[in-house]
Amino acid sequence: MRDQRLKDIVPFVVSVESGSFTAAAERLYLTSSAVSKSIARLEERLGARLLERTTRTLQLTDAGNAYYQTCLRIMQELAEAEAILTAQRTIPSGRLRLAVPNTYGRLGVMPLLIPFCQQHPEIELSVTFSDRFIDLFDEGIDVAVRIGGPTDLPASLGSRQMGRERMVFCATPDYLDRAGRPTSENELLQHRAILYERTDGSTKPWLFTTADGHPHWRSVPYCMALGDVDAQVQALCGGLGVAQMPSWLIREPLSREALEIILPEQQPEGLMLSLVWPRRKQLLPKVDSLLAALGELTIR
The missing domain is CATH 3.40.190.290 (D-Maltodextrin-Binding Protein; domain 2)
Known part of the structure; x- marks a missing residue:
């Protein structure tokens, strides 16, 4: 049953993205009949209609839209998990986004970033200087340095307190x-x-x-x-x-x-100084190496 659940998710998502069973079948190298049967099997198991079929297009029902968003999240997390496992075999590289407070970022963080960048030339570091509260997920931030702010963080965020x-x-x-x-x-x-x-x-x-x-x-x-x-x-x-x-x-x-x-x-x-990052990214070599470098931060 678990294998079938994962097997039916892909035709469903691709059908929504493609707009028809025929287009989805071409992308998946399947027949239109196979894609249609996969969606029908999924709807029967869930006991809910996910798609409204017309002669030209497919439209998500309310239940279908909710399920589609869940499927997208599952597929994204699987892709990120694979990327993390693959990345563990490589040196720290790629774009890395850091958010820091304006003044503390300049006085406290920048002295640590200079040797970090010298040590990891394959990393493309982008630093946002701002005293406003930054949502890491909305703005695609890998690591944030915060002074103050909420302490009751969601389970999706990792944090490390660096002192007051x-x-x-x-x-x-x-x-x-x-x-x-x-x-x-x-x-x-x-x-x-x-x-x-x-x-x-x-x-x-x-x-x-x-x-x-x-x-x-x-x-x-x-x-x-x-x-x-x-x-x-x-x-x-x-x-x-x-x-x-x-x-x-x-x-x-x-x-x-x-x-x-x-x-x-x-x-x-x-106020408390802390490091915050999305937990799903903490095994990436580039994120792990930056957290290690910022472990030298002090605020006293």
Whole structure:
């Protein structure tokens, strides 16, 4: 019975695609009668009419359309399974699509992609830089690097958590020399705040940690609200005030002492960094090699 199910799927799908039993028979090197009998046998077993026959064309019924979509998915998954097994015998090659956040992609991901591409010259890498949520299946993405986003992923997606952001308060030494170095949360709130402005026009509050380790958010007045994190860094380095930033974003100005961390005891965890990919692709050498390379990502 199982063999017959698979055997009848192909004539059905090809008949729908071809528009007639005759055209399907030519593609399958069968007789029109054999194709017609295969469809009739399928309808009898399912107890539903799949196709409306006319003298010229075939039309899917509602039940037929639903079954056709299922058959397409089965055939696609079989083809992908065969491609994966074949690909395991080859070196990583072919087009590979990666999606990364704008700024983190540039600062955190690109340094790993350069040696990856040098090591795998047969891979054609296409990288999408975007802070919007990207649907991997709709946009044909092989691997995505995400900061934040949903954690309850469907079973069709694989994921690997790479750690959480470390949030720090900072300003330039020159600003702190002028305005004073705060030693408490309340003193910090008296300073000129440079906040991140969300797309809806609201500002992101500051995140603090209580003495017993619990996070709490505080809305603060600001001297400037910017809808771009790179612009926030520029305003900070220009000595315009104080901001709370993920440490990965200000690693370079911190290393050259252009910025100074304030209240070092206040470094709460921020968003999660994760890798996400379609499970059906994870055995492809090109995807597996990219996941291995991105395993070196850090966000602290």
